[in-house]
Amino acid sequence: MADKKMKKAPLGSLQPDPDIFDWNDLPADDVFEKASGQEKESFIQDRKSVSYWADAWRRLRHNVVAMVAAVVLILIMLFAFVGPMLVPYGYAQTIRGAENLHPWHTSLQDQLRVEEEIQRRKDVLQAAEEEALTAAALPSWEEFKDQYVAEQLAAEAAKQGGKLTRQRENILKAQMANEAGKAYAALKEQAAADKDAVTISTDEETVKKELGIGNRPFGYSRAELERKAAGEKVFPHVFGTDYLGRDRMVRVMIGARVSLIVGVCSALLVLIIGAVYGAISGYAGGVVDTVMQRIVELIYSIPEVLVILLISATLKPFLDDYQNAGKLFSGLVTMLGPNLISMFIAFALLYWVTMSRIVRGQILQLKNQEYVTAARALGAGGGRVIKRHLLPNCIGQIVTTTFLQIPSAIFLESFLSFLGVGVSAPLTSLGSMCSEALAGMYTYPYRLLFPAVILSVMILSLNLFGDGLRDALDPRLKK
Amino acid sequence: MPKYIAKRVFMALLTVLVVACITFFLMHAIPGNPWLSEKTPAPSVIEALNKKYGLDQPLPVQLVKYLGNMLRGDFGASIKMSKNRAVASIIAEKFPVSAKIGAISILWSVIVAVPLGCLSAYKRSTWVDSTLRVVCTIGISMPGFVVATILLLTLAGEGRPFPTMWNVNDVTWRSYVLPCLALGFYPMCYLARQTRTAMLDAINQEYIKTARSKGLKTGKIIFKHALRNALIPVITYLGPQIAFTLCGGFVVEKVFSIPGLGRYFVDSIQARDYPVIMGTTIFLATFIVVMNLIVDLLYKVVDPRINLEKGGN
Numbered sequence: 155m156a157d158k159k160m161k162k163a164p165l166g167s168l169q170p171d172p173d174i175f176d177w178n179d180l181p182a183d184d185v186f187e188k189a190s191g192q193e194k195e196s197f198i199q200d201r202k203s204v205s206y207w208a209d210a211w212r213r214l215r216h217n218v219v220a221m222v223a224a225v226v227l228i229l230i231m232l233f234a235f236v237g238p239m240l241v242p243y244g245y246a247q248t249i250r251g252a253e254n255l256h257p258w259h260t261s262l263q264d265q266l267r268v269e270e271e272i273q274r275r276k277d278v279l280q281a282a283e284e285e286a287l288t289a290a291a292l293p294s295w296e297e298f299k300d301q302y303v304a305e306q307l308a309a310e311a312a313k314q315g316g317k318l319t320r321q322r323e324n325i326l327k328a329q330m331a332n333e334a335g336k337a338y339a340a341l342k343e344q345a346a347a348d349k350d351a352v353t354i355s356t357d358e359e360t361v362k363k364e365l366g367i368g369n370r371p372f373g374y375s376r377a378e379l380e381r382k383a384a385g386e387k388v389f390p391h392v393f394g395t396d397y398l399g400r401d402r403m404v405r406v407m408i409g410a411r412v413s414l415i416v417g418v419c420s421a422l423l424v425l426i427i428g429a430v431y432g433a434i435s436g437y438a439g440g441v442v443d444t445v446m447q448r449i450v451e452l453i454y455s456i457p458e459v460l461v462i463l464l465i466s467a468t469l470k471p472f473l474d475d476y477q478n479a480g481k482l483f484s485g486l487v488t489m490l491g492p493n494l495i496s497m498f499i500a501f502a503l504l505y506w507v508t509m510s511r512i513v514r515g516q517i518l519q520l521k522n523q524e525y526v527t528a529a530r531a532l533g534a535g536g537g538r539v540i541k542r543h544l545l546p547n548c549i550g551q552i553v554t555t556t557f558l559q560i561p562s563a564i565f566l567e568s569f570l571s572f573l574g575v576g577v578s579a580p581l582t583s584l585g586s587m588c589s590e591a592l593a594g595m596y597t598y599p600y601r602l603l604f605p606a607v608i609l610s611v612m613i614l615s616l617n618l619f620g621d622g623l624r625d626a627l628d629p630r631l632k633k
Numbered sequence: 634m635p636k637y638i639a640k641r642v643f644m645a646l647l648t649v650l651v652v653a654c655i656t657f658f659l660m661h662a663i664p665g666n667p668w669l670s671e672k673t674p675a676p677s678v679i680e681a682l683n684k685k686y687g688l689d690q691p692l693p694v695q696l697v698k699y700l701g702n703m704l705r706g707d708f709g710a711s712i713k714m715s716k717n718r719a720v721a722s723i724i725a726e727k728f729p730v731s732a733k734i735g736a737i738s739i740l741w742s743v744i745v746a747v748p749l750g751c752l753s754a755y756k757r758s759t760w761v762d763s764t765l766r767v768v769c770t771i772g773i774s775m776p777g778f779v780v781a782t783i784l785l786l787t788l789a790g791e792g793r794p795f796p797t798m799w800n801v802n803d804v805t806w807r808s809y810v811l812p813c814l815a816l817g818f819y820p821m822c823y824l825a826r827q828t829r830t831a832m833l834d835a836i837n838q839e840y841i842k843t844a845r846s847k848g849l850k851t852g853k854i855i856f857k858h859a860l861r862n863a864l865i866p867v868i869t870y871l872g873p874q875i876a877f878t879l880c881g882g883f884v885v886e887k888v889f890s891i892p893g894l895g896r897y898f899v900d901s902i903q904a905r906d907y908p909v910i911m912g913t914t915i916f917l918a919t920f921i922v923v924m925n926l927i928v929d930l931l932y933k934v935v936d937p938r939i940n941l942e943k944g945g946n
Contacts, residue, residue: 451644457652457876572778588782592888
């Protein structure tokens, strides 16, 4: 060994460091001890590798709020997608004789009791009325007039001190007739008021209250109650029915389904367009990036809601035409409805901007990293680098942004439907149901309540779960 | 700075132009023409009408003409909603109502949201913070019409302090309360969340520690040191918020039957009154773009460190 030792090279010399030669002298075999099988196993167990998704899932699982939101979401999805299969009514099916049902009912016996009671009360009232008429002995008009005029004339004659001339009498009589009419009307009113004072209410609700009959949950029409009494199984109208006799619960389910589908489809559209645009813009850089970013800025400053309203207003006639032309996809157009399609188009045109900005920012950060250089050195083209290396590395941000797009799309859809430019009839959405319920808001607040609550809870849990997802996928962002 | 302003103004003009062009071509792409009604006039009459209104000229010429008229404040006349009335005069009548409600809503939402956000950040992880966060998250999850109808059901009507409907003949401060509450609720919640996040960021900075070690009072630290830095994201949001408030106004105006521009716009879309749709869209778009521009330029005032020349955001 000693002979290999050289003089240490001066600082800055290109000569190799003499110590380097020592490295070739491998240590003797017995210096290290081989690990036993058990040790190897425990070593592996100590450092069990955790994948990105498993790690994120672990973090997400410990987030109570996000998990509760997820459970609520799953329930809403079951409600929206499985629910309509379980309920034997269609969302556009009108059930005759079951219009405007409340979400509560009174049993058949009680209904009969109420009817009997009302009938009884009506009879009583009528009897009372007749009685009152005879008792008050309201004189007939002719009688009353004659009597009134005679009285007045006598009074007048007395005042004049003796007899009236024939002419004077006639003039007075004509005047009296008018006054007599007024007096008679007052008398009649008095009699009516007397009668009202003894009135018993024949209003159904009041009678029910006075009889002490309570409401039972769920709505049934009379015919359905009779069928039920006959031993048939009848599915209740849990939320009641609307003015056409359509089951409200099924409509809420379908509305929630439409909202969810719109949300997910828009999010996917936004994801695809935004990610591709942002990735190309970020990766290409230079002039391409500048031009693409100017376009993004332009779209960013266009007020979206205005354009969406505009697009849905102008596209409708086209889509209606297309639908009737019976070309390819016209079935799809019919199924979705022209308004929904224009909404998607608007989303595709305008809403990918945020996503593209986020993806571009990430790509700009990542594209100078060594593994990208390595991939390019190995001959990978731009498309492959973006697809295989860059996008997977910003997946956390992409997933989060996509997910949070869902509630905002639902928000917008309900907004448009509420204004009457969203989903078109007979299909329904939560927004249009709220809009319909607005008219009878004070009398039937529950009509507004059901869709509004489902909508709000849905958006809330999507937001909460999205926040949780962001914290789990991108812990650096956690605040 | 002048270069930046010039660039931004140019972008704003371009945006308005693009919106105007989109609107124009969308309107012209619609099948049918304005003369289609129950009794279609004779072809010669239609020709004469087309000539009179310049509809026989090629599209680009029409576009240039329309833009020229627009610059002079002439948006054409309504064909259905209020027959033959100039769109400009309709806007002049309806917009102040919407603008007033929108301005009050933005004002109260900012005034309430910023202190709430600060409080929430300052009392981080206490019940105050949790409550505020829950309320704000619920707030941003409720569509405007839900908030508006809840307010109507609980606070309006007989025996309650506020009117249910906008009565044109009897507009008092009470008429404004509910619409403004409903319209400002979402921005308030959103802004409070935003402020909280920005405040948390600011509070953890070194200069806050310095301020504290200098012996400054908490109030002064929060409002003078932290808040000024936390306000940037809040101002960023103000621009889009103005747009949102104007468009969110559509719903509130519908629920409260307010005769504002938003409701008129939506009605005109349903009635397919194209000149009105066009005029209103361009007007609102211009308004929103100008507001965004002003907000953008405000950055510089609030935070002199921001270098606008290198990409405004």
